[in-house]
Amino acid sequence: MKQTRRSGLAAAIAALGLVLALLIAPAARAQAIRVTDIAGREIVLAQPAKRIVLGAWVSLDALSLLHPDPVGLLAGWAEAGANAIQPTILRSKFPAIDKVPVIGKGSFETISIEAVIAQKPDLVLLSRFDAFRFGAEAAPGLDQLAAAGIPVAIVDFFLDPLRNTEPSLRLLGKLLGREAQAEAFLAFYRQHLVAIEGKLTAAGSAPRPSVFLHAFATRPECCFSAGPGTIDGFIRLAGGHNIGTEKLAMPVGQLSQEFVLTRNPDVYVATAISDGPDAGSFALGPGVEPKRAAEGFARLLGRNDLAAIGAVSRGRAFGLWHLFVHTPAHVVAVEALAKWTRPELFAELDPQATLDEINKRFLAAPLAGTFWVSSQAEDGRKR
Missing domain, CATH: 3.40.50.1980 (Nitrogenase molybdenum iron protein domain)
Known part of the structure; x- marks a missing residue:
């Protein structure tokens, strides 16, 4: 009799455990x-x-x-x-x-x-x-x-x-x-990009200035550039036309110097990173001082193959940290490109203020250095 009671109790406990498991399982799956x-x-x-x-x-x-x-x-x-x-x-x-x-x-x-x-x-x-x-x-x-x-x-x-x-x-x-942190940054990101897009839309269908993006410009040969994808989207959103897409089918590739000179782009943008082959080379990025960036950029623009580009002689030459192409902080690069490509529309944009806010509000390790430079002296500030 006792054995029967024990068996009944065990069966009841097992049944209860099964019910609890069935109740808990959906909750666990939901989490x-x-x-x-x-x-x-x-x-x-x-x-x-x-x-x-x-x-x-x-x-x-x-x-x-x-x-x-x-x-x-x-x-x-x-x-x-x-x-x-x-x-x-x-x-x-x-x-x-x-x-x-x-x-x-x-x-x-x-x-x-x-x-x-x-x-x-x-x-x-x-x-x-x-x-x-x-x-x-x-x-x-x-x-x-x-x-x-x-x-x-x-x-x-x-x-x-x-x-x-x-x-x-x-x-x-x-x-x-970290969903809240992701949504906070994305709200900031959208706000800045939508503002640029809205201003371009309001300005109507004016011709887009042509842009030559000279990737890794310290390479001795000209002219490694960007095709469809990657930074091409930044140039388009900034109101420009990337001439690299006229020749390249892949995201990156080589343009001939003859094509670049014949195309005579309105804007020249050189990209660089902060570990050039020597201390005097053109560099941008973390730890790069404004003086080094400006002096290196001036030497770069003095190269015979680059000095012949019309945008350089007209003072429409700029430098940009290449690794903006790998980070969601690229919103800063889009603002810089918009300011350079369509200055009549975006003179009031302040990419440095945008980077400062990203550093303060979002990045665990802030970006400190020089991330862009211009043949005009006011750019290339360091924070």
Whole structure:
């Protein structure tokens, strides 16, 4: 009899446990984080990511906008070595960046998948450029990560930044449990870009000034430039026409000097980073003093192949930090380009004030240095 009672009690407890499990399971599923990434893939996390492997160091820019300790989130990365500008920015505030396990160099294709799995991350973050570097086919290794149960999210701040920055940053906000921070930055971002777009629309269909974007201008040969995608969208939103799209089918490529001279662009924009081959080279970026930027730019414009460009002789020559093409802070670059391309419409724009606000309100490690320069002396200020 006692045995029967015990069996009945056990059965009742088991039934109660089953009922509770059934009640709790939907709640647990409801709390799971579900997002769809830029490649249309669903990512599910049980909780916000705390151990992230970066397939490319440039994703640090986005993490720095959303999280007060982006380095503390890293379980490993494909480091870019001496050229890694964002790690340089973060190092002074987050010295632990030098202890992050290096599992590749510069891009996802160099990563050891076994090394990623060994780090036991709860998320791998890839740029679309790296994940689909070989065209429509996803990079080798994604299937291995999926088989190991490691979620992979693909974002894009480079190939089509004006279309993909908002969804990319929004999904990152959800995956990190930092949705409020993502929405705050995106509201700021939209406000600034919509203001430019609205002013251009109100101005009507005036001819667009032609722009020659001279990428990595310190290269001895002319003229590496931008085609469709990447910075071309910034130039169009700023009211200009990128002459590179007339010859290039890919996001980057080489233009002939003859084409550039014949096309006689209205505006010349050279891009640079802060680790030029020597101290006297043209440089822009973190840690670059205004004097160095201005002097290096003047020497660049004195090159025979560049001095022959009409925009240079007319004083319509400008320099821009190249790595704005990798960060959601590119709103600053769009404002600078608008001011240079359509000065009659955007004379009152203040890109420096915009950068100051991004530094103050959003970035865990502020961008401090010289990020643009002009053949006219008022630009290139440092904060």
